[in-house]
């Protein structure tokens with residue numbers, strides 16, 4: 159049975175024009191500390207989110223712009239993520255459609 163494709167290989171199928179400023183921020187980082195489920199970590203196919211010691215690490219430059227993280231957070235009623243598309247059309251550029 160084939161294993162999971164590594165993240166670098168999955169993201170390598172796309173091109174990224176990284177905005178120097180993050181398009182994902184937190185309205186209140188303390189909400190994440192109290193968030194038991196942290197679904198943003200599980201739903202993101204690009205592994206943008208990880209819990210590191212005492213804070214949510216956001217690797218926005220890998221974002222595939224699905225918006226799944228924001229929806230998952232809002233479903234909990236937290237609304238901790240402030241998510242917009244990257245400025246000036248930057249961000250992911252899909253090569254395969």
Ligand code: SF4
Pocket residue numbers: 189190191193195196197198199214230231232234236237238239
């Ligand atoms: S789901 Fe929302 S509140 Fe929970 S860890 Fe993720 S961003 Fe923070």
